[in-house]
Amino acid sequence: MSTASLVAHQARYDLRVFLRDPRARGFTLALPLLLLLLFGYIFRHEVFNYTGVSIPGDSYYLPRMIVLGIASVTLSNLVVVLVAKRETGALKRRRATPVQPVVLIGGDVITSEVSALAIVVVLSVVGWAVFGVHQTAAGAGAVIVTAVIGTAALCGVAYAVATLIKSIDAAGPLVMLIMFTLNAISGIYIPENLFPAWLRDIAQVLPIRPLAVAMQAAFDPRTNGGRLFAWPDLLIVAAWGVAGALFAVRRFSWSPSQA
């Protein structure tokens, strides 16, 4: 098989595992969907002042719940999957086969991208059907491109984080801590206009807020001076992905930590 068809082969099985894992399904799809319905309902009559533009509560939360889903797919699910594969010896087992690392990484990235796109579709449809958040065709394209770039970048960060966690038991709680803190200071749960400027500045150099800003722009370009793509923000996200990948390459291990 060529490398491309091997990646497709691997992704088929990785996706199957993802779909059969109730924890993966729950955290990546159910949680963002539930929070979208909850926050969208609670804040449906609120209007937030966001970068000088007034946007309704449900329009604020839709892009952010998509970002939450993308972060869950990568920083939560992928990290736990990677740590589990390494610590159970499944990764080492695959190292004993001729399979190339690029195939395994490709499988992880494709699985994450497919999951992220499913989240984009489901949440966008719910946002439109329940809260009437409209989207143009161009906007939809921007949302998808933004989601694909964000997911790929956060996969890189996930690979880096996975090298820092040494046991399966620690993976779940650590990932929750990272996710919750990062999301909270990035305006995912709490409207950003309530934040002091310095907190937004800190969040802006971390990967989640720039992705949320870019996703918001794709849904509502008024927040980005009329442009669908917030390239400077996407660049920050992509830089995190590259940095994460480089860090992971240096520290990567096929074998369990407690061998």
Added chain:
Amino acid sequence: MRGIDLEVARGEILAFLGPNGAGKTTTTEILEGFRKRTAGDVRVLGTDPEHAGPDWRARIGVVLQTNAPERLLTVRECLSMYAGYYPRPLSVNRVLELTGLTEKTDSRCDQLSGGQQRRLDVALALIGDPELIFLDEPTTGFDPTARRLTWDVVSGLRDLGKTIFLTTHFMDEAEALADRIMILAAGRIVASGTPQTIGGRDIDATVISFTLPDGRTAAQLPTLPGQLGQHPSAQRAHGRVEISVPEPMPALHALTEWAMANGLPLADISVQRPSLEDIYLRLTAGDGGTR
């Protein structure tokens, strides 16, 4: 490891025996290419495992000490996934048949018993149709039935002409499966040979033992040809005597002649060759690494 020399011939099953901590897994991992050696020269299938690429890995099969099935895939899916990694895999059905997993084809990997999971490990090692298979303690923690089933699978691999490098700390496993045994202790190979001859097992002393008839003492026994030591080596509780001799036949002849002449039955006489376990315990004595 303190420097070992070993060679495995094509089509051979070599058992690598040793107490825990003797260096079995370290050696295996060096041969599998998982671990860098600090010194020495290693060639596996003509290639240095440390620098071997995918082509080399396509020719070996590995059963690691810890099993790691893809728990959310079925047995068939797991095998199909691994089959995709190899240039010329065996058919999934054939491997299922070889490892006795046909009935478990559609079971999820996490629903298999310990023995079935181990056989799945063997199946994954086989799927690429390797020339050389590493089996690291394939039956540790098994019940006797599961062990026998795994032994049958390994014997089947011999019939396929595979070369097998087996590590184990079970004597009976080595004796049942191996063409050749190497015993490792404290990082050195202390013995090497066939199960019948290793450690001088074939030329080692035979132990003749029996219970002394009433009223007789050990001193009254005849001196047997080749007897090791002046007197019977030990007189144990209940008047049991053990005599070590290099050649059992002349000694037995002399002993039974004496017994017949004196009208003594020696009803519980037994003749024992040294077991592989005796050899193993003698050779690994002093290596503290035991479980």
